Amino acid sequence: MREVRFGPAHVSHFIFKTEDALQMKAPRLRVPHPGPETRVQLERLRGSEGRAGLSFGMSPDTVVVERALGASVEDVDGNIFLDFVSGFGSINAGHCHPRVVEAMREQAGKLHQAMSLGSRVRLDLEEKILSLVPGPVPKKILFGTSGSEAVETAIKLTRRATGRQEIVGFTGGFHGRTLGALPFMGSKAQRAGLGALVPGARHVPFPYPYRSPFGTEPEKCAEGTIAYIEEFLKNPVSGWGEVAAILIEPVQGNGGMIPAPLGFLGALRRLCDRYGVLLILDEVMSGFARTGKMFAYQHEEGVEPDLLVLGKSLSGGLPLSACVAKADIADASEPGTETGTYAGNVMACASGLASIAVYEEENLSERAAKMGDYFLGRLGELAERHPIVGEVRGRGLMTAAELVSDRKTREPLSVAREASDLALKKGLFLYPGGHYRNVLAFMPPLLIGEEEIDTAVE
Numbered sequence: 001m002r003e004v005r006f007g008p009a010h011v012s013h014f015i016f017k018t019e020d021a022l023q024m025k026a027p028r029l030r031v032p033h034p035g036p037e038t039r040v041q042l043e044r045l046r047g048s049e050g051r052a053g054l055s056f057g058m059s060p061d062t063v064v065v066e067r068a069l070g071a072s073v074e075d076v077d078g079n080i081f082l083d084f085v086s087g088f089g090s091i092n093a094g095h096c097h098p099r100v101v102e103a104m105r106e107q108a109g110k111l112h113q114a115m116s117l118g119s120r121v122r123l124d125l126e127e128k129i130l131s132l133v134p135g136p137v138p139k140k141i142l143f144g145t146s147g148s149e150a151v152e153t154a155i156k157l158t159r160r161a162t163g164r165q166e167i168v169g170f171t172g173g174f175h176g177r178t179l180g181a182l183p184f185m186g187s188k189a190q191r192a193g194l195g196a197l198v199p200g201a202r203h204v205p206f207p208y209p210y211r212s213p214f215g216t217e218p219e220k221c222a223e224g225t226i227a228y229i230e231e232f233l234k235n236p237v238s239g240w241g242e243v244a245a246i247l248i249e250p251v252q253g254n255g256g257m258i259p260a261p262l263g264f265l266g267a268l269r270r271l272c273d274r275y276g277v278l279l280i281l282d283e284v285m286s287g288f289a290r291t292g293k294m295f296a297y298q299h300e301e302g303v304e305p306d307l308l309v310l311g312k313s314l315s316g317g318l319p320l321s322a323c324v325a326k327a328d329i330a331d332a333s334e335p336g337t338e339t340g341t342y343a344g345n346v347m348a349c350a351s352g353l354a355s356i357a358v359y360e361e362e363n364l365s366e367r368a369a370k371m372g373d374y375f376l377g378r379l380g381e382l383a384e385r386h387p388i389v390g391e392v393r394g395r396g397l398m399t400a401a402e403l404v405s406d407r408k409t410r411e412p413l414s415v416a417r418e419a420s421d422l423a424l425k426k427g428l429f430l431y432p433g434g435h436y437r438n439v440l441a442f443m444p445p446l447l448i449g450e451e452e453i454d455t456a457v458e
Contacts, residue, residue: 025080029426038075081429092316125349138327139324142323143321144321145342146178150323168229171206171435172256173249174255243275250281279307280305280307281309289364367446383401400434
């Protein structure tokens with residue numbers, strides 16, 4: 001059977017049989033969603049899964065997936081959806097990339113698990129990740145299974161390394177739902193009903209020019225935010241205690257695809273150095289070519305985090321995360337006090353090695369930058385036609401449109417979830433988010449082209 005390339009013409013590995021590629025062209029709805037078989041499965045799902053489970057994270061009429069390929073997802077009714085969420089950023093190379101699938105198949109025939117044992121594939125991945133994080137200071141890795149776990153590892157390491165307790169996070173930040181990571185998340189809804197959380201969390205405004213109290217110009221926003229943080233760090237009666245670290249996403253994901261203004265991370269790095277505070281960058285969502293660089297912080301020269309938190313597309317869709325830390329910080333915890341049973345699972349590591357090879361060899365950083373620019377242009381056309389679009393923004397293929405009821409007052413129009421439901425019924429996955437649940441966010445697989453973007457916009 002003849003083979004065709006699925007996705008951009010330059011992609012070397014993403015090749016499928018003709019019938020598969022044509023059958024999975026998205027979107028194509030055979031029946032209105034939710035279809036009859038989907039409704040049957042949804043009844044089963046509602047009877048077995050607690051309502052806090054993430055199966056219904058995008059819609060109460062969620063898609064029940066049968067298979068997926070590239071940027072296309074097929075449900076149990078044969079409907080094909082165009083995926084512009086990518087498992088919330090965990091499948092940057094697309095669903096079922098042949099190179100990743102083959103790596104998992106090969107590893108499955110050798111070894112599944114190696115807790116408390118060495119593994120060549122795990123070591124290969126550790127060395128590969130370290131090679132992607134340049135800098136003059138030696139670094140080491142501790143693996144986990146989720147972004148939340150890696151954030152908790154970073155918090156524990158900073159407290160042990162510095163002897164200090166307080167961690168500064170940002171409004172709108174999302175660092176995971178586990179009890180140790182939750183205090184540094186800005187969302188009230190995520191913390192409702194839990195009472196007192198792990199102590200030592202502080203929050204400051206994220207440098208969000210569209211809604212910053214320090215000014216709408218990126219430079220003024222960045223300067224004001226840095227000055228605000230410094231006031232609390234230097235003022236002995238500010239109410240803050242001894243700060244161990246500042247924790248930030250270079251691009252807020254769940255908060256609404258908000259890139260920190262260029263220059264802010266460099267200023268924050270210098271601020272941390274002045275006060276002996278460690279800098280933790282959370283790139284669970286923004287990492288691995290998503291923003292046009294391997295990691296989002298690399299858009300600024302000279303920024304070196306003390307700790308870097310990774311997850312999601314690190315493994316191409318399997319449970320794996322990592323905390324990369326300067327060596328002396330990584331060794332601040334005693335043996336056996338970090339990570340868990342499945343941390344650095346060898347199946348996930350094999351998938352991770354193959355995924356990183358795809359990001360590099362298929363130039364997906366470059367493609368994300370190019371397609372991101374195109375996508376922002378198309379979203380800008382929507383903004384010209386629809387006054388409810390207050391701002392379009394993004395970095396690479398982390399893009400968004402923020403909805404407002406009034407452009408002058410910037411009053412949020414909190415209908416992102418409803419818009420996501422409507423899009424789903426038309427065959428498109430999009431990500432409802434934002435500080436006020438008023439942002440339509442997009443994170444498609446990095447292999448998409450202009451045709452898929454046009455389809456999503458139109």
